[in-house]
Amino acid sequence: MSLRSLSIASVGAIAFALPALAETTYPLRLANCGAQTTINAEPRGTVTVGQAATEILYSLGLGDKVLGTSLWFTDVLPEFAEMNSGVARLADNDPSFESILAKRPDLVTAQYEGHIGPQGIVATREQFTDLEIPVYTLPADCIGKDNSTGVDGTRLDLYKMDSIYQSITELARIFNVSERGEALVSELKAREAAAIDKAAGLDLPEGTSAVFWFSSAEMDIDPYVAGQGGAPAYMMNALGLDNVIESNEEWPTVSWESIARANPSVIVAARMDRRRYFADDIEQKLKFLKTDPVASQMDAVRNNRIVILDAHGMDPSIRNVAALEALADALAGFDLK
Structure with a gap:
């Protein structure tokens, strides 16, 4: 199943079956990669630094909230090609701090702490928060990981998909679409379990x-x-x-x-x-x-x-x-x- 059909058809069906989730109450405060992120209102727009962050937002049906993207490894998922073509690409790799600010985002969404963090290649988190722009970094890059050891960091604990599911759930809360987040996580978990079961059957x-x-x-x-x-x-x-x-x-x-x-x-x-x-x-x-x-x-x-x-x-x-x-x-x- 493509993520396009997932985000439009399956997510819609699953969301209909799930109990209704409460709307997000702002200000929303989240512990994020060792810092406190406060979202004062539903973001009108975000700039993404990292393909993973971008594709999560697209999968949640939030492409219209993405003002600019950067840091790409490969083409966007085919089901999001049309959506992505209308979004400004600030850089294929690392964007400048100034190019992000020029988009006037209410939120910066980052894939790696190495780009926006204590020794950020693009900027520090504080440089954005000083301008009242909150930063949300995908927890997958921080949970059980020491990013002080170099560009890629060192894993202290085995990565698990739970940190991606957390990213989906929290971004959905930030943008007040929690039901879409729950539906996306449910579908991905089912596919994950099926793949593991298939391999187990190979003995x-x-x-x-x-x-x-x-x-x-x-x-x-x-x-x-x-x-x-x-x-x-x-x-x-x-x-x-x-x-x-x-x-x-x-x-x-x-x-x-x-x-x-x-x-x-x-x-x-x-x-x-x-x-x-x-x-x-x-x-x-x-x-x-x-x-x-x-x-x-x-x-x-x-x-x-x-x-x-x-x-x-x-x-x-x-x-x-x-x-x-x-x-x-x-x-x-x-x-x-």
């Missing part, structure tokens, strides 16, 4: 493992792969796969020699539209895996057990559910006995 052998390759700064140096705590680690844990990467960093660099020694059963490679690095191109990733003298000898490559997933599905986002479904489907097609 994978003990020790079946995987590595998630996001990108590489250069093709011939250590790749950025998923550590033990982020969204890919959650997927592997949920579907019964061991993560061959032991680091708790979100996206550590690990040598291909080390990965080859671990010999993962499955390789998951990110596909994206971003071209910050040469290895962002999925075709270059596949070429490397099949021609590199070390990587090409791994069982996953020799037996074509390579799964291509949307890159944004590897970051905490509503796309994690679709990525979980795609990975479960791929595992069902591999001979892993």
Whole structure:
């Protein structure tokens, strides 16, 4: 089911079946990423810094509230293409503080604390609140995570979809559409459970493992792969796969020699539209895996057990559910006995 049909048809049906939720009372005060966010009235408009935040708002039917977007990894979900075409894109990557202010938002919605936070690339939270513009950061980037350790941060606890469900519920409250939020969460939870059940039915052998390759700064140096705590680690844990990467960093660099020694059963490679690095191109990733003298000898490559997933599905986002479904489907097609 597409998120478009989810947000329009399924969400509407589920919302009709759920008991009516109280309208939001303002001022609304929320504990958010170690700070207090106060929303004095229903926001007339928001600027988003991060694709995950943008697509949550679109899924809640709040596209008309989005004044500008930034920080994109790939194209918007197809069901929101028309909606997104009418929204100003302030930057493909990091927007300027001034470009956000120029849109006169009542709220700034951020995906990463690294962009708007204590050492924010774009600004600090205080720079916005001093101008009476509240900031809401997706809890998925803060719960069980230490963002003081670097750009990507370090996971202290395993990421769970609950933090995305919290983001949906709180954004729905902020914009006074709580019923839509409850309906969206209910549908996503059902899909998540079905994907986990499908993988459980495969009865994978003990020790079946995987590595998630996001990108590489250069093709011939250590790749950025998923550590033990982020969204890919959650997927592997949920579907019964061991993560061959032991680091708790979100996206550590690990040598291909080390990965080859671990010999993962499955390789998951990110596909994206971003071209910050040469290895962002999925075709270059596949070429490397099949021609590199070390990587090409791994069982996953020799037996074509390579799964291509949307890159944004590897970051905490509503796309994690679709990525979980795609990975479960791929595992069902591999001979892993």
